[in-house]
Amino acid sequence: MPVLAAAIGFVTKVVAIEMMFRPIEFIGKPPIFGWQGIVPRRAARMASIACDTMTAKLISPGEIFARLDAERVAKEIEKPLLDNIEEITRQVATQFQPGLWESIPEAVRKLVIGRVQKQAPTIVQNIMESIKDDIDSVFDLKDMVVTNLVRDKVLLNRIFQEAGVKEFAFIRRSGIYFGSIIGLLQMITWAIFRFPLIMPFFGLVTGWFTDWLALKMIFNPKHPVRYLGIFEWQGLFLKRRKEVAAAYGALIAKEIITPHNVIQAVLRGPMSDKLFAMVQKEVQHVLDSQTSIARPLLVFAVGSTRYQEMKRVVSAQVMAALPDTMLYVEDYAEDAMDIRNTLVTKMQxxxxxxxxxxxxxxxxxxxxxxxxxxAALGFIVGELQLLMVEHLTH
Known part of the structure; x- marks a missing residue:
C-alpha cells in the first residue's frame, strides 16, 4: 500500500505538471469537453501580468531608449541610409515625372542627393531624440510582449519551465515522499478496519493532499520560518529567487525584449503611425531646405500639389527602408540597452x-x-487497488 500510494503521488504530480503546459492548443470540443495546457490557455493574461510587473518594477521603455546615443545610432546606419536615400530619390523623381530626373544636369542631381545625404545623420538624430522624449507615444512594450508570447506559446512554456525547473522536480519527488507516508497510514487503517471505502478514500486524499501541499511548499512561507525549533523552510521558488531571476531575466532578454523586437515594434507596432509622422516631418523639412536649387524646376514640372505628395512618398519610402536599415544598429543597441543585466539585477x-x-x-x-x-486520479487508483485486494483475498 505505501508503494502504491507513492506511485499515485508521483503519477498525479507528473500529470498535473503536464496539464500545466500541454497540449499547446485546445484538444477536444470547446469550451468544456477537452483540454489545453493552463499556461498556453492563459497566454495573454500571463504575458500581461508579467509585463505589468516588469514595467512597474523592473524596466521601462524610457529607460531602455535613454541608453541609446542618437549620434552613435546615426553613425551605425549611415552607410545603408545614404545608399537608400540616393535610390529613393531616383525612384520618386522617375515616378512623378518620367524623364525629368534624367533631364536635370548631373551636377544638379548630385548636389540634390548630396545635400539630402549630408542631412541624413541629423534626421536620424532628431528622430531618435523625438522618440526618447516621447517614447510612450511610439512604443508599446506591453503590446510587444503580449503579442510575442501569445504567438509563440512554446516560448511561454519555456519561460515557466526553465525558471521553475527545480520546483517542478521537487513537485514530482514530493508525490513519492508524501504518498508513502499516506500509504503507511492507509495500511494501518486497512489492517484495523478492513472497510472497503478506505482504499478509494485514501487514494483521493493522496492525490488531492500531495498536489495541494506541493504547490503550497513552492510558494509558502514567503519568508524563512523555523518549525518545531528543528528545521527551517521557505517556499522553494522564493528561496531560489536569485537563481530564478537569472534564468528568467536571461530568457526574457534573449527571446522577447531584444533590440530586434523593440526596433520592429517601434517601426511596425500599433503606434508606428506616430513615428511615421515624426519621420515625415523631418524628411519634408530637409527636402524643403536642401533642394532649393532644383525645387522651382520640380514644382514647375510636377505642380505644387504633386510636389507635396512627392515629399510624402519620399517619407513613406524612408520609413519602409528603416526596418532593414536598423538591422545595422542591433549589435550596438544590445550592448547599450543591457536589458539582461537590468532585468536580472532588479528582479533579484x-x-x-x-x-x-x-x-x-x-x-x-x-x-x-x-x-x-x-484527487480524481487518486480515487480511481484506489478503486482499482480495492478490486485487486478483493480479487487476491478470494
Missing part, C-alpha cells in the same frame, strides 16, 4: 511578495483544477 532586488507576483498569479486561479484532477 524584488521582495518575496513582489517576486511571487511575477509568475504565480497568472495560473493561480487554475490550481484547483490540477488538485481536483489529482
Amino acid at each position: 532586488e524584488l521582495s518575496p511578495e513582489e517576486f511571487e507576483g511575477l509568475l504565480r498569479p497568472a495560473f493561480e486561479q487554475d490550481e484547483w483544477i490540477l488538485i481536483t484532477v489529482g
Whole structure:
C-alpha cells in the first residue's frame, strides 16, 4: 500500500505538471469537453501580468531608449541610409515625372542627393531624440510582449519551465515522499478496519493532499520560518529567487525584449503611425531646405500639389527602408540597452511578495483544477487497488 500510494503521488504530480503546459492548443470540443495546457490557455493574461510587473518594477521603455546615443545610432546606419536615400530619390523623381530626373544636369542631381545625404545623420538624430522624449507615444512594450508570447506559446512554456525547473522536480519527488507516508497510514487503517471505502478514500486524499501541499511548499512561507525549533523552510521558488531571476531575466532578454523586437515594434507596432509622422516631418523639412536649387524646376514640372505628395512618398519610402536599415544598429543597441543585466539585477532586488507576483498569479486561479484532477486520479487508483485486494483475498 505505501508503494502504491507513492506511485499515485508521483503519477498525479507528473500529470498535473503536464496539464500545466500541454497540449499547446485546445484538444477536444470547446469550451468544456477537452483540454489545453493552463499556461498556453492563459497566454495573454500571463504575458500581461508579467509585463505589468516588469514595467512597474523592473524596466521601462524610457529607460531602455535613454541608453541609446542618437549620434552613435546615426553613425551605425549611415552607410545603408545614404545608399537608400540616393535610390529613393531616383525612384520618386522617375515616378512623378518620367524623364525629368534624367533631364536635370548631373551636377544638379548630385548636389540634390548630396545635400539630402549630408542631412541624413541629423534626421536620424532628431528622430531618435523625438522618440526618447516621447517614447510612450511610439512604443508599446506591453503590446510587444503580449503579442510575442501569445504567438509563440512554446516560448511561454519555456519561460515557466526553465525558471521553475527545480520546483517542478521537487513537485514530482514530493508525490513519492508524501504518498508513502499516506500509504503507511492507509495500511494501518486497512489492517484495523478492513472497510472497503478506505482504499478509494485514501487514494483521493493522496492525490488531492500531495498536489495541494506541493504547490503550497513552492510558494509558502514567503519568508524563512523555523518549525518545531528543528528545521527551517521557505517556499522553494522564493528561496531560489536569485537563481530564478537569472534564468528568467536571461530568457526574457534573449527571446522577447531584444533590440530586434523593440526596433520592429517601434517601426511596425500599433503606434508606428506616430513615428511615421515624426519621420515625415523631418524628411519634408530637409527636402524643403536642401533642394532649393532644383525645387522651382520640380514644382514647375510636377505642380505644387504633386510636389507635396512627392515629399510624402519620399517619407513613406524612408520609413519602409528603416526596418532593414536598423538591422545595422542591433549589435550596438544590445550592448547599450543591457536589458539582461537590468532585468536580472532588479528582479533579484524584488521582495518575496513582489517576486511571487511575477509568475504565480497568472495560473493561480487554475490550481484547483490540477488538485481536483489529482484527487480524481487518486480515487480511481484506489478503486482499482480495492478490486485487486478483493480479487487476491478470494
